[in-house]
Amino acid sequence: MNGMHERSTVSARPERPHLLVRIAVVVAAAQLIWQVMGWLDGALFPGEELTTANHVVNALVVFVLAVPMVWAARRYLDRRPWRGLGLTGVREGWRPFLVGAAAWGLPGAAAVAVCLAVGWSSIGAAAPWTELVPGIALLAVLVLVFEAVPEELVFRGYLFRNLNTAMPAWLAVLAQAALFALFGSTLWVLSQGWGVLAERLPLFLVMGTVLGCVRVVTGNVWACVGFHLVFQTVAQTVLSSGYVEVQGVDALAATAFLAPFVFGVPTAMLLTPGAGRWRRREPDPIAPEGLPR
Structure with missing residues (x-):
């Protein structure tokens, strides 16, 4: 009798929209959110370069939406538990987060050390330490709120999870990477014109693929957040923050920013037991009470 009651409860539950519909809705909503952020930025800070003030506003708008x-x-499209996305609580997520941070940081630090040792590049402080340390700390927080958490939650969380129910993990990695490349490139083309497409499309495609692989290896979105956070914080500190002065920036970018995308996934594999379930499709079970938690 209990089994019959459970079957009748499941059959009475409203059917979910098709997978392609759910993916299209979330990708379109993400595109709209980042566009709204751009419109607000242009309205509140017309003609200004990126400053701390509009960086804070942009981060809050994206995160809150x-x-x-x-x-x-x-909840309403998937009708599945939040925990199924792979974004665990802080108690379970701190170790994958550190694995992801190390997956970028260890190869990146090794490449920087090589650049400095052979004289290809040099790095010096361009501001007093009393400004440099708080400035970089604030930048890291803004990267976390503006880019790392929202983008990883959408692409390596929601989209990867849904895709992996219908296809093996390796194919879900490629599919979400293509969506990530489309999303990121569209934003840049709309703001900067078609001239940036040849540069941005492969960048987003490679980044999405590597982050998707980190997601499979660790089984946790926090690892992707850690990787994304370290990458963007270092890149923005070196290239645009004004807190450091870099000689030989092209050599540094070609090595320090490339190495983690080559060796990041092997580093994550060394730090994580198991090699990920690359050929497996993962079902997305319903919460015991029938509604997401």
Whole structure:
């Protein structure tokens, strides 16, 4: 009798929209959120370069809109538990986060050391330490709120999870990377014109693929957040923050920023037991009470 009751409960539950519909809705919503952020930035800070003030506003707008959007999609489109996305609590997530940070940081630090040792590049402080340390700390927080958490939650969380129910993990990695490249390139083309497409499309495609592989290896979105956070914080500190002065920036970018994308996934594999379930499709079970938590 209990089994019959459970079957009738499941059959009475509203059917979910098709996978392609759910993916299209979330990708379109993400595109709209980042566009809204751009419109607000242009309205509030017309003609200005990126400053701390508009960086803070942009980060808050994206975070406040993107995280609830994924929550709503998970609850009302997927009808599945939030925990199924692979974004665990802090107690379970701190170790994958550190693995992801190390997956970028260890190869990146080794490449920087080589550049400095052979004289290809040099790095010096361009501001007093009393400004440099708090400035980089604030930059890291803004990267976390503006880019790392929202983008990883959408692409390596929601989209990868849904794709992996219908295809093996390796194919889900490629599919979400293509969506990530389309998303990122579209934003840049809309703001800067078609001239940036040849540069941005392969960049986003490679980044999405590597982050997707980190997701499979660790089984946790926090690892992707850690990788993304370290990458963007270092890149923005070196290239645009004004806190450091770099000689030979092209050599540094060609080595320090390339090495983690070549050796990041092997580093994550060394730090994580198991090699990930690359050929497996992962079902997305319903919460015991029938509604997402």
